Amino acid sequence: MAKPERTSLGTPVPQRRLPRFGFHSHTELLNGRMAMLGFIALLAVESKLGHGLLIWP
Numbered sequence: 001m002a003k004p005e006r007t008s009l010g011t012p013v014p015q016r017r018l019p020r021f022g023f024h025s026h027t028e029l030l031n032g033r034m035a036m037l038g039f040i041a042l043l044a045v046e047s048k049l050g051h052g053l054l055i056w057p
Contacts, residue, residue, distance in 0.1 A: 004012040046052055 004015070007013060042053070
């Protein structure tokens with residue numbers, strides 16, 4: 001393994017990593033949690049209004 005490059009102060013130069021896109025476990029967990037929060041919020045609003053959001057009196 002090659003030694004990391006150093007600055008003039010002797011600290012290592014940070015290496016950039018390529019961004020990760022697509023289906024990954026951490027993004028899928030976050031998406032699922034946000035969906036659950038949205039569903040609970042929808043149930044709370046419907047119970048407060050007394051009817052569904054798509055049916056306006």
